[in-house]
Amino acid sequence: MSRAFAITAEAIAVETERVGGDLEKFDVGNVIRLDELEPAEVGPNDVKLKILAISAEHNVDHAALADTVNIAELRGGKIFPGNSALGEVVAVGNRVTRFVPGDIVVTHCNGEPDGFGYPLRIWAYDQPDSIGWYGEEAVVGDWQIIPAPLDCGLNLWEIAALPLRAPTAYHLWRRALGIYRLKVPREKQATLNVLGFGGGVSELFLMLAKSEGHRAFFCSGSADRRSHLEGMGIEGIDQKQFNRFAERDDVKAFSKHVKKATGGTGAHIVCDMLRGPVFPAGVAVASRMGVNVSAGWQLDKKIGYDSASLSVRQITLDHTHFETIEGCHAATELYGRVFKPTIHEEIYAFEDLPRAMAEMHANIQTGIPIVRVAKDLPDSVKSLVP
Ligand SMILES: NC(=O)c1ccc[n+]([C@@H]2O[C@H](COP(=O)([O-])OP(=O)(O)OC[C@H]3O[C@@H](n4cnc5c(N)ncnc54)[C@H](OP(=O)(O)O)[C@@H]3O)[C@@H](O)[C@H]2O)c1
Numbered sequence: 001m002s003r004a005f006a007i008t009a010e011a012i013a014v015e016t017e018r019v020g021g022d023l024e025k026f027d028v029g030n031v032i033r034l035d036e037l038e039p040a041e042v043g044p045n046d047v048k049l050k051i052l053a054i055s056a057e058h059n060v061d062h063a064a065l066a067d068t069v070n071i072a073e074l075r076g077g078k079i080f081p082g083n084s085a086l087g088e089v090v091a092v093g094n095r096v097t098r099f100v101p102g103d104i105v106v107t108h109c110n111g112e113p114d115g116f117g118y119p120l121r122i123w124a125y126d127q128p129d130s131i132g133w134y135g136e137e138a139v140v141g142d143w144q145i146i147p148a149p150l151d152c153g154l155n156l157w158e159i160a161a162l163p164l165r166a167p168t169a170y171h172l173w174r175r176a177l178g179i180y181r182l183k184v185p186r187e188k189q190a191t192l193n194v195l196g197f198g199g200g201v202s203e204l205f206l207m208l209a210k211s212e213g214h215r216a217f218f219c220s221g222s223a224d225r226r227s228h229l230e231g232m233g234i235e236g237i238d239q240k241q242f243n244r245f246a247e248r249d250d251v252k253a254f255s256k257h258v259k260k261a262t263g264g265t266g267a268h269i270v271c272d273m274l275r276g277p278v279f280p281a282g283v284a285v286a287s288r289m290g291v292n293v294s295a296g297w298q299l300d301k302k303i304g305y306d307s308a309s310l311s312v313r314q315i316t317l318d319h320t321h322f323e324t325i326e327g328c329h330a331a332t333e334l335y336g337r338v339f340k341p342t343i344h345e346e347i348y349a350f351e352d353l354p355r356a357m358a359e360m361h362a363n364i365q366t367g368i369p370i371v372r373v374a375k376d377l378p379d380s381v382k383s384l385v386p
Helices: 009-018 058-065 156-160 165-183 200-211 223-230 239-245 248-261 278-284 307-312 325-333 350-361
Strands: 002-008 032-037 046-055 085-092 104-107 110-113 119-122 137-141 145-147 193-197 215-220 235-238 267-271 286-294 316-319 343-349 368-372
Touching: 002 009, 002 058, 002 350, 032 350, 046 104, 046 156, 058 350, 085 137, 085 156, 110 325, 145 325, 156 343, 156 368, 165 200, 165 267, 165 286, 165 316, 165 325, 193 200, 193 278, 200 215, 200 223, 200 267, 215 223, 215 248, 223 235, 235 239, 235 248, 239 248, 239 278, 248 278, 267 278, 278 286, 343 350, 350 368
Parallel strands: 193 215, 193 267, 215 235, 267 286, 286 316, 343 368
Antiparallel strands: 002 032, 046 085, 046 137, 046 368, 085 104, 104 145, 110 119
16 A cells, blocks of 8 residues: 545535635645555556655645535545656556656646547546546556656756646647737737736746747736746736736726836736636736637636627637647756746645645745655655755
């Protein structure tokens, strides 16, 4: 048996009862509990991993809160979450040719590609029978792992921050830019104003935009995260200065600020990820021909907009989910070269994973939260521990 974290429908019900249904008081740390499981047999095309480190991800928060759907209940009462991990290959099936024991790899969470390569389902979320990686060991198909670029210049925790967020950002960026370029070709306008709201995915999205020569703006309530991005030439905007868009006047003031900063133009591309009050703010600052792209719904899963206004301004809303497997490989090439993630100052111990999730939920971390799962690390990565 090996240890792994689980979310049960029962634990969700107990916590919901405790807080009287008030999600503001809900403690996700009470719901994500240490459990045990028997790792699956290693089939001919499978790889067994010793998990070294994971990043805390918001879909686990959504699973524990059951605010989008009660995925634990839908999957029979229990899930083993976690779809971003860095691991060491410890055994391979007899048909595996791409990996050998000792290889260090990252996972991707495209659980079941459709005919175009996009995920129909996400691993360890809605993919039936999928076991997540917030555990000590895992058995996965060899198609589900990618060699970790250990020489990319990032340290081990920075590499562990990227397996889910980097492909998401990569996909959002190539979609948003492709849509914008369909409307406005490069010969008419080379440099774009690109704006993202707080969060690890948006940060990586803006790093891509900046690396390709565009002006990038990061609108976040976190001074630490803004400062990290400002060090990379990405201009910070304090979201709290605009009261997190609680009122229409806050949105108006934000729009005025962005218009002034962009010489009256606005943002050609906006990465939202949060929806809720952030959505109208993102639409308000969009330039003509603008593209608003999102793969998240952290604050609300519904949006409303004035179709006439968006038509007249030629604004496109695009909804994405997650990358193709090829896209995940391409995104991994950019670790360190483009993606230099912010990392929360504490590296959590495995047993503290519920606290890491609760602190992520409370939005009090200074960067992407990383949990060290393995106490003993292989020699190949020891020099990457800061
Ligand atoms: N489709 C996919 O494949 C995919 C992949 C990754 C993430 N997602 C989803 O995208 C969303 C963001 O994920 P992430 O990984 O980028 O998040 P993250 O790194 O955990 O950051 C979350 C951000 O939310 C912001 N926030 C928290 N409360 C807020 C509020 N009341 N108003 C405005 N901003 C608030 C914070 O920004 P400040 O800096 O402003 O405080 C924080 O940095 C989540 O819902 C996640 O599930 C989807």
